[in-house]
Amino acid sequence: MSEQTKFVLTEKDLPEKWYNINPDMPVNPAETAWNAVLHPVTKQPVTPEFLTALFPARFVGEAVSMDRWIEIPEEVREIYKLWRPTPLLRARRLEKMLDTPAHIYYKYEGVSPVGSHKPNTAVAQAFYAKEEGTLGFTTETGAGQWGSALSMAANFFGLECHVYMVKVSYGLKPYRRIIMENYGATVTASPSMNTEFGRKLLAEDPDNPGSLGIAISEAVEAAVSSNGKYKYSLGSVLGPVLTHQSVIGQEALKQMEMAGEYPDVVIGCVGGGSNFAGIAFPFLHLNFTEGKKTRIMAVEPTACPTLTKGQYTFDYGDTAGMAPIVKMHTLGHTFMPPDIHAGGLRYHGMAPHICSLYDNGDIEAVALDQLDTFEGALQFMKAEGILPAPESSHAVRAAINEALQAKEEGREKVILFNLSGHGLFDLASYAAYNQGGLRRYRYPDDKIAEAMQHLPQVNL
């Protein structure tokens, strides 16, 4: 009974550097670095001027950096310390419930003040923006987790924060808006009348439910048209974001060492890819450099199966075609995913690094239906107490499936997954699930095929 359950680190164990995967990418870095990023109009490689108009210069610099380790500024670490290092737990009660020989570990990022991993990059980006004299940020948010994180981070550095929130989430998750406003942010339902693109969409369809892609377009437009007063901030997809999230996996490495085990499989859910990269890349690093053979598994919704059903090609990062074009797995930038409850996973594309690694066979991907992920989440909650966010529930269910497979095969297996956030903002979604109001979504083949007609024409 007195076996160790929780593995905690102190402030002193907080990583001093982020892990940047660029130099370890097994493919031509040109496929994932900025020089493979194309201007949405000219379709030629973007200029540094274009990028620094959008993002803080230090952030742009990190994207092209070939330094494996990037020092975490002391100002950022001081804020990380409010909730980091986060705990890693062995899910002993879940193991018993499943009657599995597998050992299941989870890294819990829900202890941050906003309940998810998102502040890991928000704080860094806010520090850079402050350092460079910017007034504040424009950004988008799906489920609200990113918007809350950036609102908090902007507040810490005295910056403004203007959030475009996907309309369907704005309606489903009114409380997320209040928390952003409490940090001093302004929150607008997207599509909105604030931007040219939003006005165009609303003229076509006043009931447009919005999507991450649309909200990105609006936030980008608002930043670009601000004459440099505001920078745009993205909470996923981009290389520096994945780099900032590496604190998760670095801590988990230390904690697994405390547990005296090493994972056979590392699992994270993927929308844009940031929490997945955060836990996975430090383990992938050891696959590359120390010959470890850990399976690295990305879990996405069947309703938005970017890796498992998308095409690996060049596409716009947003819906409007205003954001840069990158090479990634995509369902087509005009693809509109059904409004599943894991709002943070409704993105037509995916972090280029992750796509490249998937294409190269370094990582696996699996798609799960939301009904199965809610079921897994409630099973986890009954065993371990914590209610997972619908996004994180994809990782939970995949871990349960791996554990059940281990039972079937009668072998021990060490499973580590990232519980990227809690579901306390998602209780309306759980209510809908409990009342039988959710349905299964297969990937809509015909809609994806239709969206594929609208890929940008790129000649490189």
Added chain:
Amino acid sequence: MSEQTKFVLTEKDLPEKWYNINPDMPVNPAETAWNAVLHPVTKQPVTPEFLTALFPARFVGEAVSMDRWIEIPEEVREIYKLWRPTPLLRARRLEKMLDTPAHIYYKYEGVSPVGSHKPNTAVAQAFYAKEEGTLGFTTETGAGQWGSALSMAANFFGLECHVYMVKVSYGLKPYRRIIMENYGATVTASPSMNTEFGRKLLAEDPDNPGSLGIAISEAVEAAVSSNGKYKYSLGSVLGPVLTHQSVIGQEALKQMEMAGEYPDVVIGCVGGGSNFAGIAFPFLHLNFTEGKKTRIMAVEPTACPTLTKGQYTFDYGDTAGMAPIVKMHTLGHTFMPPDIHAGGLRYHGMAPHICSLYDNGDIEAVALDQLDTFEGALQFMKAEGILPAPESSHAVRAAINEALQAKEEGREKVILFNLSGHGLFDLASYAAYNQGGLRRYRYPDDKIAEAMQHLPQVNL
């Protein structure tokens, strides 16, 4: 910049014993132990049979125990480990914001899966009920924090949980209900048609908003009329509950030692008194036994000022007069507090131990208005990131007031307060505050005076 902010303990530091204040009470223990508890009808000291019909026998035994240290069962510690020990932080950013020479520390209980300190006793009570073969619990909940905690704990031990939720909170906090239901509990708005008392109240006034006192009456009636199938569970007020919460203060003692400081003042909000006792009693113990002179401060709402305006006398624990009569500070069991947003502090009485200590001058009490506590909570959130529960915000504001006083007096002061829960379930309340929809509540003198007419007549 690299000064320590967060003080973390490992599983090994989890207390092995609870601290029971009974042997250290500076007054006749008869005033607080069960032999000062009177039967609501006979008004004579209650029998062990009466109490064990309501509560698990081991729980009743703890109430009369004169053992200073009570071993925490291994089954309870195993579950504590899912989130305990909880962190203690120095609020360096808040100190800077207030420009105070005071050092402000907070113990953060919001990291539990249900976001408050309540599971500390819920898990113990559920283990006792399971051990004694009970089917499950009936209980009441105000803000929903206690109901969530007991639902989780009951689920861990395979017990049923039937929660009577104060109707005004049931309406304001629908999401709390969903989380209880997700753990497998049934939740009923109180007053309800399930009980005789509920039916009586609804016949008199179908719009009765409910109160903790009414909900207690219903839960007690449901347990008593179950012929022993269900036990009643109370999340505050009773001695064993205060004892179970002592893990908070014991951990905080170790963590303050890590910080190299000792608090001049320890602060907690009080409704029934459990989180306050949890952080305060272990420090009070050292006031009693080691000559420490730490000020111990209980903070209550001006709308329900039990300690500061109540009478120290015998009164029913519930509104209906079905629960035992105890000696405590009371506003009268028929007193109906206004429906302030700190639902967990709307109780006419107070833990007898706390009343006795207050009456004896061992602790202080102060009443704060909810407008001031919301203001303090948002200030704290902007500095430290975490949004406090409206209940906990009373402690936050009192700590801020103490820090500002230290600034005025130009002296260092070490302040420790209990941040008993986060406010992520209370965003509707924050929305109401932000929109200017909350008003000041002074204690309603005339209503208290009226309620005082209905105290039970006791001859001892």
